Amino acid sequence: MERAGWLFVLPLALVLATGYVWPLFQAGVNSFHLNTPEGIDLGHWTDANYAKLLDPLYQSILERTLRISLIVSAITAVLAYPVAFFIVRLKPKVQPWLILVYVSPWLVNTVVKSFGWSLLLRSNGVINTTLQHLGLIDAPLHLMLNETGVIIALVPGHFMFVLLPLWAAASGLDPNLKWAAGTLGAPPWQIFLRVTLPLTLPSLIAGLVINFTMNMTAFAAPAILGGVRARTVSFLAFQVNLEQLNWPLGGAIAVGLLVFTLAVVWSGQRLAFLAVRSGRTRP
Amino acid sequence: MMRAFNAAMIVVMLAPIVLVVWISFTPEAFFRVPLDSFSLRWYREALSYPDFVDAFVLSAKLAALAALMATALSFFAAYGLVRYRLAGRGFLLGFFTSPLVVPAVVFGIAMLQFVNRIGLYNDLIGLLIAHVVVVTPYAIRTLHATLQAVPEEMEWAAMVLGATRLRMLGRVTVPLAARGIVTAFLFCFLLSFSEVTMTIFMTGPALQTLPVRIYNYLTDRIDPTVAAVSSLVVLVSLCLVFLANLVGAFKRLPR
Secondary structure: OHHHHHHHHHHHHHHHHHHHHHHHHHHHHHOOOEEEOOEEEOOOOOOHHHHHOOOHHHHHHHHHHHHHHHHHHHHHHHHHHHHHHHHHOOOOOOHHHHHHHHHHHHHOOHHHHHHHHHHHHOOOOHHHHHHHHOOOOOOOOOOOOOHHHHHHHHHHHOOHHHHHHHHHHHHOOOHHHHHHHHHOOOOHHHHHHHHHHHHHHHHHHHHHHHHHHHHHHOOHHHHHHHOHHHOOHHHHHHHHHHHOOOHHHHHHHHHHHHHHHHHHHHHHHHHHHHHHHHHHHOO | OHHHHHHHHHHHHHHHHHHHHHHOOOOOOOOOOOOOOOOOHHHHHHHOOHHHHHHHHHHHHHHHHHHHHHHHHHHHHHHHHHHOOOOOHHHHHHHHHHHHOOOHHHHHHHHHHHHHHOOOOOOHHHHHHHHHHHHHHHHHHHHHHHHHOOOHHHHHHHHHOOOOHHHHHHHHHHHHOHHHHHHHHHHHHHHHHHOOHHHHHHOOOOOOOHHHHHHHHHHHOOOHHHHHHHHHHHHHHHHHHHHHHHOOHHHHOOO
């Protein structure tokens, strides 16, 4: 009986083993060899590619990527709270429609979205021409081909990863708790800090983890709106793999990014777990 | 005040998409809103540009094949996981959904090096396998949940009456799980159709999907043709979301 069960599972397992595990493994193996004009030197093992990742140039690109990702996650967290609590107070029938609006940027292809942002943010784009027309600025603002452009495009692009879990947490919140805190004389900011925040913290962390890793590995938005002056890790990976054709080094970047992502996800889960526990034992 | 804030947020969410569609109707050769008049000039331009037409056909074909394969494979795998007490069920389910955690950039690099090594560079098969892997987690999650809700008694009844397991699957389980199967297919299609990061990394010049073609066009020059093509992409996505809504795919939104 069990053997028949394996027959059902096997086809997918085989496809994933050849088309998913093997390629990742192969890139990992490549990353430990040297790139030569004749191809990858599979005869000798080396950690030179990983040593090269510590190069100051690559470190500065990594720092920029981390900075952009953290800023985007922070802005998203601050903006998602009021939106989530606004949506929860609406009629249950309206809520899914509004959620769909916030999910829609994710359903639209990132290249198309980034192109739309470039039309808005360019020096002769909609925002700059409007502001100049209104006489608010004399010279166009530099809104893209720098970190600002990448941040502006990523916030709405990955917003739903934080909004959805917060919305779920907010709709499960007992309104009596806030009411009780209020009757005991707590001002709104204290209710938020002592009641709402601790109770929604696990969901916030879970959402932020996905948001952050998506920011770290986004490609189209940094490529189109950041350009060469605001290169991120994924743009660097593109240049190394497809322009320099240095696959061992490209493989090392891939392995580094994967390990980093897994570490963030793992520590995020740990943190959310601790937040749940401390939320329960709080007096 | 909350209402105004929410309205502003919605504008930020939708502004780039609305702007692309709006500007695609310009009769002029540059980007300027508001438009003086509407024209389909750039749609004609886009449809007479073979690169875009070919890419559109390729994307649609690829999305259909990948969605079909992922849904079929995931249906059987989910059935095996739900109905049999396999050793390591939890591990297998985790394995099948794990491509979700691997960043598209990382998987794209791995696929680029892999298809070159096994001689599938510029080959639809390589691209298809990659897309199946990327969309499988969504299919397996949807179908696992769907099959858990299909009562096993119905299957027993069919088998007691003499149906073979395969016949029973086709006559009982598939019809009962139809909504989940269609939902999985539509989501996989949508995701494959708009997948761009992984595809940009692994695909060769001979096999450019529509989003990749748009990206390459953008790095080269900018005219409203891109806006017209992009609007068509948005239209396809909208139609798929609408279809998914019709079959009730959003009734199980996380709450």
